[in-house]
Amino acid sequence: MAGTLRRNARLGWAAALFTAVGLGVALAQVGPTTQIFDPKTHKWINYDRKKARQYYAAHGQVPDAFRRQIVPFRTAEKPGTIIIDGNQHFLYLVLPGLKAVRYGIGVGREGFGWAGIVRVGRTAEWPTWTPPAEMVARDPNAAKFAGGMPGGPDNPLGARALYLYQGDQDTIYRIHGTPEPWTIGLDVSSGCIRMNNDDIVDLHAQVQVGAKVVVLMQGAALYKGV
């Protein structure tokens, strides 16, 4: 009963949101766009930062598709390998038995996406965030923390960080948590892979330093070395 009420409330919320927003606004957007399926109207609706925030405020979590789940995954990659599908906003942790844990992610916005084969060079719990020089130069909010922002719930890196290396060199890209969990499923970052804090804690607990990380992103620049 409670489940039915919750489901009806969810459907009602979705119908109200999608009706208010309208298909015209959705179609006005250009470029690759995330879409979610509206079970009330049976239509795919564009899912932007504003709608994502509204959805998260209403449900306290992201849409089902972006929640952690075990999925079939036919690959020859070793268990423990991380596969990032930047276009579809999923990160897969390969498990034995042709399965994977699938997590929802946020990825680089237009011009900040990348693809490549790297590895986990090191990891950290509640990491310090030090914005790179180019971010300090273009973003006044980042400039405040040019000397480093201590770890904590407001830190942009969230609860855990996996530092991506190529060989022994830090790529400056990370897989990390976020204080903005509603951004999962969107193209929002400066090239890092963001996950909600529960998910990055779960991933961090299962990943070994040295693990291979394959980043798939159609149309993005290749990280050097491939």
Next chain:
Amino acid sequence: MRAIFLSVTFLVAGAALVGCSSTAPEPQDMARTTVQTAPADLQLTCASAAATSAGVDANKVLPVGSQQLDATRYQVELNASGQRYVCIVDNMGAVSSVQKAA
């Protein structure tokens, strides 16, 4: 007459069932992007096949693009140590061709 009645009844019932059936995806599939790509595992299957075909380390082969060809097949473009390859794979993971791009 009875046969015709039964046939019509079954047709109406069948139509009603079709009308009630849902084409909605499963909850875990209720998200996508407007860029349609091959599933990640199929892209990696092609990368593995291209590594064998090109004779290069699998860690040097990266899928860089993909598209759905028809209901069951995908085409995956790959960068294999700087060389371009094209692979066709079906949705069961069977690779039907790997060729060096022209």
